[in-house]
Amino acid sequence: MGFVMLLSCQNSIAKIHDPAIVIERKVDSLLGLMTLEEKIGQMTQVRHFYDIKKGDVVTKFIGSVIHTNGPLPGEDALGWQARFVELQKEALSTRLGIPLLIGVDAVHGQNTFPGATIFPHNIGLGASRNMSLVKQAAQVTAIEAQATGFNWVFSPCIAIPYNEKWGRVYEAFSEDTGLTQEMTLVSISGHQGQLADKTTVLATAKHFIGDGATDDGIEGGNTTLTNQEISARLLPPYRIAVASGVGSVMASFNTLMDKPMHAHKALITDTLKTKMGFEGIVLTDWKGYSRYGRNEIINAGIDMVMAVDGDLDVFQKGLKTGVETGFVSIERINDAVKRVLRQKYRLGLFENPLPDSTLVSKIGSAPHRTIAKQLVRESLVLLKNENNALPIDKNSKIVVVGEHANNSGLQSGGWTISWQGETKNYIGATTILDGLKKESQAEIIYDVKGTGTHFDADVALIVVGEQPYAEFFGDINDTTNFELTLSEAHQNYISTYADAGVKTVVVLISGRPLVITEPLEQADAFIAAWLPGSEGDGIAEVLYGDYNFMGKLPHSWPKSVDDYKGLYGPNFWDDSIEPLFEYGYGLKY
Missing domain, CATH: 3.20.20.300 (Glycoside hydrolase, family 3, N-terminal domain)
Known part of the structure; x- marks a missing residue:
């Protein structure tokens, strides 16, 4: 009987010192004082x-x-x-x-x-x-x-x-x-x-x-x-x-x-x-x-x-x-x-x-950016890689096309610095172009709008994607400015070099899968890079083969704009819709 009483006493003492119980008593006490x-x-x-x-x-x-x-x-x-x-x-x-x-x-x-x-x-x-x-x-x-x-x-x-x-x-x-x-x-x-x-x-x-x-x-x-x-x-x-x-x-x-x-x-x-x-x-x-x-x-x-x-x-x-x-x-x-x-x-x-x-000294610190850069590397999903397009040889002459290649605001999307995001570089970030220049051992040409004809390049790296948006501003419907496909200008970036026979690698910066069926066919390699944030140079490291592709699609990828018709489309829980790439798809070297 004494042993049972001792256990009971110990349990009571434990409850008195239980942090959750202590907090509840403090809450009740304070509440009782409030108007x-x-x-x-x-x-x-x-x-x-x-x-x-x-x-x-x-x-x-x-x-x-x-x-x-x-x-x-x-x-x-x-x-x-x-x-x-x-x-x-x-x-x-x-x-x-x-x-x-x-x-x-x-x-x-x-x-x-x-x-x-x-x-x-x-x-x-x-x-x-x-x-x-x-x-x-x-x-x-x-x-x-x-x-x-x-x-x-x-x-x-x-x-x-x-x-x-x-x-x-x-x-x-x-x-x-x-x-x-x-x-x-x-x-x-x-x-x-x-x-x-x-x-x-x-x-x-x-x-x-x-x-x-x-x-x-x-x-x-x-x-x-x-x-x-x-x-x-x-x-x-x-x-x-x-x-x-x-x-x-x-x-x-x-x-x-x-x-x-x-x-x-x-x-x-x-x-x-x-x-x-x-x-x-x-x-x-x-x-x-x-x-x-x-x-x-x-x-x-x-x-x-x-x-x-x-x-x-x-x-x-x-x-x-x-x-x-x-x-x-x-x-x-x-x-x-x-x-x-x-x-x-x-x-x-x-x-x-x-x-x-x-x-304060920890904000944007090297250890923190190391974690972010590794997440960039592992988030990239390789959708296509033909004709030995990737990895890029560091001695290759590259022409880089597209405003997204050298703009940390564009690569980061909405909810970055400001609510709707930025369309310019921001403090502390690196871009894809920064990474390419750091890794390359050969000439890199940056043709931001794809207006040049640098067809002597070994590789054309075309970086395309969406403009930043947040909340309802990013909805795709009759009242917003966003589309389910690449803009005509961005499709032209790809066509210009692919049609000229230059080995073409496309990096897509987007907050969602877009309909890219035709550009995918034109490109030798195609990467879904999502919205990588401040460590854009991590993308270059994977393109050059310092790291392998690790990412797998977190969403099924639509094949056509028609997939979006109806109330729920594309709803890939519905077997009536066949995706271009299924959930979980992703290639490696």
């Missing part, structure tokens, strides 16, 4: 510019700030930190001293900061299949985010794209649910690590749910999948994310069977929170409160609102009125605030709310 206004403040997220003026963090009890497209916080990393320290100190000066969550869309590295390490977009990570490197990329992103003042990132995107017309295909890892699950696990582990450590950040699984499966690939459109299809194809990565302890989930812009996801209680509360056991924060996307039902989204299970572009007072006053009139229960408010406070305690913000200035 309704303070609770609503914790549910509020604003930009550090435009949405607030000095002192608003104190008077409106703001719980979170974000940096997005707009004025930079400072001239350098210490300046960025200083801006967020200023806001953090305002939060700490309030009656209860609750620190801020400070978020950023760091979706392929800390991509808002010039000079940071920019990784291949997720579609390239999916092509690499290298789980260890993907985890390391997330760890680097966390360090460089913390080094610029952030403790929360809105990454990873774990959507399953149905349709290459969707403008966010490159933000997702793959069309394959299983591969996306594996990538989700390592990405969240890399971002969050031991959360109280100053080199980790809160991660966000997004967008919940169906954002990549909208009819005709329209960003924010309607998703008409059945509950069974959602459960089998779209929910598994979220189950992995929740099991991994992901700190937040962002709601999606799309509707599901014509109901806005932000207001979908059956999926947000009943499925994500109750059935799956998610204990973190459910966050809106941009202006989610005013766009999708106001207090209805709170009742559906939204915990924090991006109160941006004029939504701050609308949200705070509207929610207070909703509580006072009984439309929103105080229990729902308390649940939301507990979720926010829980993550702040998990991050250790109450003990260490300010960023670590010693991390």
Whole structure:
């Protein structure tokens, strides 16, 4: 009997010191001290510019700030930190001293900061299949985010794209649910690590749910999948994310069977929170409160609102009125605030709310860029290699054609430095041409627009692709400027040299598979390079044979524009559509 009592006593002591139980007790204690206004403040997220003026963090009890497209916080990393320290100190000066969550869309590295390490977009990570490197990329992103003042990132995107017309295909890892699950696990582990450590950040699984499966690939459109299809194809990565302890989930812009996801209680509360056991924060996307039902989204299970572009007072006053009139229960408010406070305690913000200035030296450091360059090498997918076109002999005379060959902005895509990306070089990056010049032992001619007739070259390296885009700007439909095929100019780059009999190697820079059936036939070799980010010279190393091709297609590749007709095309789960290249295809030397 004494032995049993001893075990019981030891178990009780263990529970008292269990970190999760300690955090819950702190959360309950703090919640009990809060006014309704303070609770609503914790549910509020604003930009550090435009949405607030000095002192608003104190008077409106703001719980979170974000940096997005707009004025930079400072001239350098210490300046960025200083801006967020200023806001953090305002939060700490309030009656209860609750620190801020400070978020950023760091979706392929800390991509808002010039000079940071920019990784291949997720579609390239999916092509690499290298789980260890993907985890390391997330760890680097966390360090460089913390080094610029952030403790929360809105990454990873774990959507399953149905349709290459969707403008966010490159933000997702793959069309394959299983591969996306594996990538989700390592990405969240890399971002969050031991959360109280100053080199980790809160991660966000997004967008919940169906954002990549909208009819005709329209960003924010309607998703008409059945509950069974959602459960089998779209929910598994979220189950992995929740099991991994992901700190937040962002709601999606799309509707599901014509109901806005932000207001979908059956999926947000009943499925994500109750059935799956998610204990973190459910966050809106941009202006989610005013766009999708106001207090209805709170009742559906939204915990924090991006109160941006004029939504701050609308949200705070509207929610207070909703509580006072009984439309929103105080229990729902308390649940939301507990979720926010829980993550702040998990991050250790109450003990260490300010960023670590010693991390600044790690931004864009050689070890970080080494990881990014290896991911570039392993993400490249060799689609064709005939006539001994590859690897290129380092003594070969090469003519390089195309603006994408010497432009780090074009090679990196959207969400790079600015929201819609850059069309010029940015600090710290290398281009494909940089790499070629570094590796070559012979003459390299750069004919940016393909206007020359350098037919005496041994090899014509033609670099073509898409212009940068993000979100709905990248959708392919009657209202946007993007196409499913290469531009006429880029097709001409290829034809000029292929028709002249010059050995022609094509590198495609794109955020999604494009219809390239004819250019593929013209070229001797063809590489899908996706959006490689800041380490473009890694591509040259593979072209010269210093490294072999490792990448495998994360998406099936369409054969023709006709494959895209209909609501879901190209949907390669449908056996009626035959791809040009199947999922998983990729050649080696």
